[in-house]
Amino acid sequence: MPPLQLASLLIVLAALFGTINYFVLRLPQAIGILLVALIVSLAAMALDALVPGLGIGTGLRDLVLGIDFSDALLEGMLGLLLFAGALHVKVEDLRAQALSVFVMATIGVALSVAVVGVGFSWLTGMPLLVALVFGAVVSPTDPVAVLGVLRAAKLSRSLETTIAGESLFNDGVAYVVFLILIGLAFPAAHATHGAAGDGNAVIAAAMLFLREAVGGALLGGVLGWLTFRVMRRIDDYALEVLITLALAFGGYELAVAAGVSAPIMAVGGGLMIGHVGMKYGMSDETRKYVDAFWKMIDEILNAVLFLLIGIEVFAVAFDLDGIETLVAAVALSLAARLVSVAVPVLLIGRRQGFERGTIPIMTWGGLKGGISVALALSLPDSDWKPLILTATYVIVVFSILVQGLSVGALARRFSREPKLV
Template sequence: MEFLQIASLLIVLAGVFGAINYLFFKLPSSIGILVVALLASLAILLLELLLPQTSMAETVQTVVRSVDFSDALLEGMLGLLLFAGALHVKLDDLRAQWLPVFLMATIGVGLSTLVVGVGFSWITGMPLMIALVFGALISPTDPVAVLGVLKEAALPKSLETKIAGESLFNDGVGYVVYLVLVGLAFGTTGHGEATHDGGGLADAAKLFVVEAGGGALLGLVLGYLTFRVMRRIDDYSLEVLITLGLAFGGYELAVALHVSAPIMAVCAGLLIGEVGAKHGMSEETRKYVDAFWKLIDEILNAVLFLMIGFEIFLVVFDTTTVLAGLAAVALALIARLVAVSVPLLVLRPFSDDDVPGVIPIMTWGGLKGGISVALALALPESEWKTVILTATYLVVIFSIIVQGLTVKRLAMRVGREPELM
């Protein structure tokens, strides 16, 4: 299928499934679209089982394979989603929570990778280095999914900032850790290039610094240059177009320069959302930019969750992979608890920001999303790729549906601010 045909099909299905969810299921928008897509996929598989002559499942599988989910997300959608998310996080709020956000997005990702990797290697017999790659790809969380279902939970601002900030940055850090570990496990850099013999941990550390630091620097430089241009312009349609160019062009430039494109998108979005909005835009432009990126955010998430629902046709389900997937669900929750609780408990004696229920809410609210599936699909071919892909898919589906539909209830029970008398 041609690109325009694929894009048209995805938009049409997202709209149809969104309407079905709104009229009948009434679930949060993105989760509802995922549920409807999964039900449609299972219905097609059941129909194929009952009427094998229809070959419907094979046809759908062919269409799904024609959409490179990994490229579509990692080379396009992810930059827009992270830029949009960062655009709406205020630097003043983030500055107040920078230390817990920093520790959870760095040390937390490392602890999560280690817990999942060691546990998954022990359970499945997978080589430790490959299991650590799985730990890295399953560690990032999806800020949009959880914040969308927590809107009505009346959480303290500091907790919302922790959730949003940590999720934005752990996507970028998790991606860099994934690239480093792929290089160590499979002998490639993660950009498809072979590593040099004897590089080992020194090359891996260098890659991490270059990817993460280079991505942050590029995002700040491009964001600042864009801000300087926007200060000289007072045309809301052109300024919206400029921000879109920054998100698209900056992401592709980061990919070309082999620095972290997700971290670039977050840093550029934070700078434009704070400095650019205050000093480079008129009130009218701010309203249009804000509305435009909120709409982009909603549309892309609808399409992303739709695609996740149909990726079931590329997953192999047998006793071995399903049992490994169920074990991975438990490991992912344990790892998330460790990743959240260790930094927060270390900081507790030095902080007066004692928000009720922060550890259980952030643990259960650490929803996994499309980036984990995309990274699993992008792995080099090996005997363990099928196990990793199935385990990743089951973790993501459990996370989005089970955790996503219950985290609001948990938050309202243990994390709401007390009502004033």
């Protein structure tokens, strides 16, 4: 199917399923679209099994398998989603929570990858390096999904900033860790920019991490600052909106070409425009249009992304004989998230000061999303890929439908508690 027709179909389905959710389910929009898409997909598969002659399930499966989900997200949507999310984070608030955000997005991600990797290797017999790749796949959280749910709970500004910052940055960090580990686990399929095959793989991996993470942050900051310098000389809201779009698209592709982390670049650029650009480089009218434009981009892309997650069930090979492994994978993912939150909070709790309920809210609110599915789909073919893809999909759907629909109530419960200093 030509790209324009495919994009048109996805927009139509997202609008249709969103309308069904609005009138029938009344769930948060992204979660509702995912649930409707999942129900329709499962119904089509069941109908295909009952009446094979119709060929409905086969046709839909061919359509879904024809969509390169990994490229669509990692090379297109992710940069816009992260830029939009970072644009609305207040740098002043983020600076106050910088220590907790940094520790959770680095040490926390490393702990999550280790817990999932070691646990899943022990559980399934999977080689440790491959299991660590799985850990990197399911460690990033979905900033858009979790913030959309938590905003309704009216959290304190400090806790919301910690959650927002950690979610935005751990996506980029986990992606860099994924690139390093996949180069070590599958050296023949992924050279990983030279991390694999060098005499000292550990040093090479560390240098790659620094180049990707630090390089991505520096590139995002520089491009954001240059964009601000141009925008401050312009007073045309349409052109300025276009310039921010060019920064998100062009900066992402430049980061890919330069061999630095494109997701971290998108976050850095978004933070720069959201802080310096919004405050010093835009008129009130331009600020209003830029803000509204990126909120709409955020909502539309998020709707399409959750639709894609719902229909990607056709790409997953479920084996009911391994249901215990999938349940254990969900429990392991939650345990890893608990460790990745609790250890940093306990390490820096006296210096930073956290709201009561930070650990349970951030643990249960660590929703997984499209980036995990995209990373799983991008793995090279191997005997372990079907299991990794299935486990990832189950973890993502569980986190969005179960955790996403209940974390708001959990957050509201703790938001009424006094602060824990």
